[in-house]
Amino acid sequence: MTDKEENDKMAHLITRRTALALGGSALVAGTAGAQQIQTQPAQAPNLPIEQGASLRMLRPVRFVQPDEDVWRANCARFTERTGVQVRVDFVGWEDITQQTAVTANSGAGPDVIVGFDAAPHIYADKVHDLTDIANYLGQKYGGWRPLARSYGTRQGRWIGLPFGSTGGPLIWRTSALREAGFERPPEDLPGFLRMCQALKRINKPVGFALGNAVGDGNAFANWLLWSHGAYLVDEEGRVAINRPETINALNYLKELYPTFVNGTLAWNDVSNNRAYTAQEVFVTQNGVSLYFSLKNDPATAAIAEDTQMTLMPKGLADSTPNAGLTMNAMVFKHSRFPNASKALLVFLMETEQYDPWLQANIGYWSQPLNAYAASATWTQDPKISVFRDTMNSTFWNGYKGPITEGSAAATADYVTVQMCASVASGQATPQQAAAEAERRARRYFRAR
């Protein structure tokens, strides 16, 4: 079990009951809510379903129980309409990468896999072109959002169909910020630094993971780099980390790090959740699970009340430097029923199915299609609305190069996280750290 999962499980032991209630009402409200979703006329692609088709689908495990319930119900409805049996298996987050690899390499197994982020790009020659259904959905639902296009397309072709994304905004305590003299976190980098320093002075420090934390550590390192105009690889996929922008970012971190609570170098994905819940830190970066775990536990409800979430400061970037973890569906060429597979994906993205599913997830996943921004999901709790535009990010994992297995591997091996951590801990100068990150990244991005 990943830390992320563990963390979310911990959160969901508490939230499940509430979530179930929410999910139940979402199921009922499905058709009513659907009216809010604006659609444009679009010609559905002709997908004659193959004789005797039956499908197997692999998907990452749920955040909340209603996620799985509604997903299964949607697939059952597809079976009802088309007679195509659909078997869905929910797989642990850490296993899905390996299972996708085995499926792709052996040419056997599930017809459809909903993987993460880069998966369709890594197996680009093993998956079907989805341009027809993506164009149809895009036209019907007001267009795909930037992050969906980044992860879904390769050289102008759609190879993946993003289902949703979960981002990591800044999560902060209103009272602490007010005490430090801030109404809300500043958008500019010097201002953000001043806020962190002011919080340190009143002994209500910030904390961002600099340990080997796949989710939180990479999210923070990416924010730091992107908000300074730095990036790991350039448009052509050449390693471009050892540049002045990176040095600036690392110098900024040298000033920022002393404002952190102790121990962030050893933090993993659950550490900041615990520290925030225990009121050891008052500002951190995390996914939505932290807020729900606070809100649903009577002991911490007051903290949730005092908590606000805003997008990470933009710094020098044009849009928020945060690339949400994205569920990305692909149809394998080995499938004997490509039309049925594509029809299923389209079916799941249509309002009658997608909107109830989005609502059942109470904000954990954010839509890839513009029209679903009007979903009731985002009005249930105003604090959650910060997640509504997660997929409007113009950044992605491995920005700004082509999406390859190199970007996924560099993330998993903490190349940029450790670059930041070595500067923060004083083990390396920014120049040394950037050179070391360059050396490591070159290995992952070498031409094969």
Add this chain to the structure above:
Amino acid sequence: MSTATSTAPAWVRQRQQPGALARLFDSKPFLIVVCLLPAVGLLMTFLTYPLGLGIWLAFTDQTIGRPGIYIGLENFEFLFEDPIFWGAVFYSVFYTAIATVGKFGLGLWLALLLNQHLPMKSILRAIILLPWIVPTVLSAIAFWWIYDPQFSILSWLAMKIGIRETPFDFINSAWPARWSLIWANIWRGIPFVAISLLAGLQTISPSLYEAALLDGASPWQRFRYITFPMLLPILAIVMTFSIIFTFTDFQLVYAITRGGPVNSTHLLATLAFQRGIPGGQLGEGAAIAVSMIPFLVFATLFSYFALARRKWQQGEAND
């Protein structure tokens, strides 16, 4: 008559010619093959094949998601210049050396104590085994909490008593993290050593001690000239196992620090996993794992030849 007797066929009980199957089962070469086949098959499938595959992978650039091609020593060349790999080599050796010394020092001491006539001896011995019985991941998680930068119980105690203002830094910087992990490993390894050595102690004949007592030997002399030499054979075996377990340790480090902060606590096993599975570089991960083999062979040979010096241990008669 004589002709009659000579011509009359002497009755000999015809020896039944055994059937083909019986002859087959009587054949020694066949029996050897048949009896060995299951064992050899199992060994080949579950030991030789994975090991061979691992070694082969070390010479390819295979990643998760793409079959590799043979690239010769390229992986090893990269590792040779990789400071993180050398950091892992250093820490693996350091971790194994210090933890083994610690485990054997404390384990031997514990075994000697347990060998005394104590009240409730059996219960005590059972309790001593507990750290070893508990699954490593569980004890690792316990230690992870103990070492947590914010929520360590030790920090909390120290701050309650008032001897510290801030929490202890257990795993937030390189050297404290290294020592913390070594301590966790020692804690976990003591019972194995203590119980094994206790078994060895109990095989030492009391008459030797009685004779020594009559000669006026001091406790130290009894330990030095009776206990220790008699214990040496089992010490050699236990130490070999312990070194192998410690050098290839994975769970404690991965659960507590994941090799952090900044790769300062990576062991070769955790680094191999980190590069091979999450990082997806199967070839490189395999190369790191393969590079553990020389260390393990050396450690094993050292324990055998340095500690098992008596001739009967090497298959000769004792003098």
